[in-house]
Amino acid sequence: MPSRIDTSALFSAYREQQGTRATRRKVELAEAAAKRRAAIEQVKRIGRTKRAAIKLLGGGPVVKRLNYALAARRPPRPPLPRLSPPTGGNGAHCVAQFPARVE
Structure with missing residues (x-):
């Protein structure tokens, strides 16, 4: 059953988007x-x-070997x-503070 809605405009917009996507991908690659x-390089x-x-x-060969070893080293x-500990509070970051017991 053919559709009553003309989808040719929608399909052409889809094809255009696919084409621009492909060219953009080529440029990015x-x-x-x-x-x-x-x-x-x-x-x-x-x-x-x-x-x-x-x-x-x-x-000599020993000096060259040392120079190559020094040149191959990565910088530290x-x-x-x-x-730093979190700011705020009274300094007790991990221990719960309870009020003193008054009897």
């Missing part, structure tokens, strides 16, 4: 790939710079922030 390539450039610096320093992590 291309941007992500470019960002990934740039990040890889940056890492390669840093590695080439480190190797060139070690080569310029010269020295910053210390974790210290947690």
Whole structure:
């Protein structure tokens, strides 16, 4: 049984949305790939710079080995922030305070 409502406009709007979604996805994927390539190139450039610096320093095999070990070290992590006790109250944060007993 055919519908009395014309759905061709609705279907064309749906197709248009699908087309714009597909093109937007292609653009986003291309941007992500470019960002990934740039990040890889940056890492390669840093590695080439480190190797060139070690080569310029010269020295024997032991010195080169030490220089490569120093260059491969990661910088130390910053210390974790210290947690401070909650503010407010009378200082008893974990112990329940009851009024003194009067007899």
